Amino acid sequence: MDPDTIKLPNWNRLLAAIFLLGISLVTPPNSQAEEPSDIELVNFAFANYLGTGFYTSSKGSVFILKVPLKSTLKPMTSNDPGWVLKYPVSIGVTNFEEIVGGQVPELDDVGTVSFVPGIEYHYPVYQNWTLVPFFDLGIARDYNNNDNVRILGGGVMSFANFDFDRQRLLLGNRLLYADEMNLETNRNSSFAVFETGLDYNIPTDFTLHGSYIDFSLYYINYYYIRDIVVLEILDNSISLQNKNELGFTVSLPDYAWLPDSARLGLGVQFTSDNRLYRLLFGMPFF
Numbered sequence: 001m002d003p004d005t006i007k008l009p010n011w012n013r014l015l016a017a018i019f020l021l022g023i024s025l026v027t028p029p030n031s032q033a034e035e036p037s038d039i040e041l042v043n044f045a046f047a048n049y050l051g052t053g054f055y056t057s058s059k060g061s062v063f064i065l066k067v068p069l070k071s072t073l074k075p076m077t078s079n080d081p082g083w084v085l086k087y088p089v090s091i092g093v094t095n096f097e098e099i100v101g102g103q104v105p106e107l108d109d110v111g112t113v114s115f116v117p118g119i120e121y122h123y124p125v126y127q128n129w130t131l132v133p134f135f136d137l138g139i140a141r142d143y144n145n146n147d148n149v150r151i152l153g154g155g156v157m158s159f160a161n162f163d164f165d166r167q168r169l170l171l172g173n174r175l176l177y178a179d180e181m182n183l184e185t186n187r188n189s190s191f192a193v194f195e196t197g198l199d200y201n202i203p204t205d206f207t208l209h210g211s212y213i214d215f216s217l218y219y220i221n222y223y224y225i226r227d228i229v230v231l232e233i234l235d236n237s238i239s240l241q242n243k244n245e246l247g248f249t250v251s252l253p254d255y256a257w258l259p260d261s262a263r264l265g266l267g268v269q270f271t272s273d274n275r276l277y278r279l280l281f282g283m284p285f286f
Contacts, residue, residue, distance in 0.1 A: 045142070045151060046178055046180065047064045047090035047092050047114055048066065048116040048136070049153060050064055051064070052066045062093065063092070064090060065091045065093070066089075066090045067088060067090070068086070069086065069088055070086045071084070076122040076124060078127060079124065081121060082122040085118075086118050086134075086136075089115055090112075090114045092111040092112040092113075092114075111142065111144050112142050112143065112144075113143075114138060114149075114151060115139060115140075116140075116151050117136065117137070118138075120157075121133050129161075131156060131158055134155060134157065135154045137152055138150075147185075148184065149181065150181045150183055151178070152178070153176060153177065153178040155175045157286055158172065159171070169198065169199070169201075170198070170199040172195075172197040172199070172286055173195065174194070174285070175193075175194050176192065176193050176194075177191075192225040193224045194225055195223070196220070197221075197286070199218040200216055200217050202214060208253045209253040209254075210253070211251070211253040214250070214251045215250050216248060216249045216265075217248050218245075218246070218247055218265075218267070220284065221243075221245075222244075222245070241271055241272065245268065245284075246270075247268060248265050249264065249265030249280060249283075250264055251263055252264055263280070264280065264281060265279070265280040265284060266280065
């Protein structure tokens with residue numbers, strides 16, 4: 001992640017991002033009845049932090065689409081910190097099995113829409129190490145139950161780059177606490193997670209439309225520190241549990257209709273219950 005390259009996207013870039021982010025695959029869930037377990041469930045008011053993907057539980061399936069919009073207020077330099085304003089929009093789509101079966105998605109299939117603006121402070125600790133404290137405050141609309149949910153999140157991210165000749169290793173960490181409250185019932189739930197990501201970038205001499213293409217392998221570990229409190233705000237719930245993810249990304253040519261430094265990749269998340277296959281657009285973590 002290079003905060004200096006973050007720009008406010010134009011409409012062409014936004015539409016391209018929505019199109020590419022909207023592709024996601026998952027293996028079918030276990031058809032046998034699930035036995036009681038200590039795996040907690042959380043409503044997808046937290047879609048902003050879960051990321052794009054197809055999530056399943058015993059109560060159904062939900063597709064989450066996140067459009068991670070950002071703009072730089074003050075660029076970070078090697079000596080001076082910077083500020084980044086983010087305003088991501090996330091959409092949760094229900095009845096996904098019927099849509100995959102051939103039906104066209106309609107507005108009634110949208111379970112939630114969230115808008116969670118926030119601020120990031122990019123602090124250059126060393127030349128290759130950046131700390132990013134952040135704070136978010138936004139709202140989600142639950143169209144299934146006509147509820148509004150307040151969403152609050154905060155924490156810190158860390159990015160360290162290590163160069164090995166032409167290769168580069170990126171070590172990323174995120175400590176996140178997120179809380180949500182139903183504004184109609186005042187019920188709330190929260191969770192905390194510590195994530196560790198490794199992205200090993202390998203440049204190539206191959207060019208496509210005048211752009212050099214590079215390849216990367218990545219790994220992410222998700223460790224949930226705080227137990228998830230169950231709240232049935234929505235009909236469909238998502239299973240959150242400790243998991244690992246493996247995948248790869250490739251850079252895309254510098255087309256005018258794509259965001260700067262665009263990447264495309266495939267990741268596989270491994271949990272004790274199932275596997276999630278997701279198509280990535282951009283960096284694989286955070």
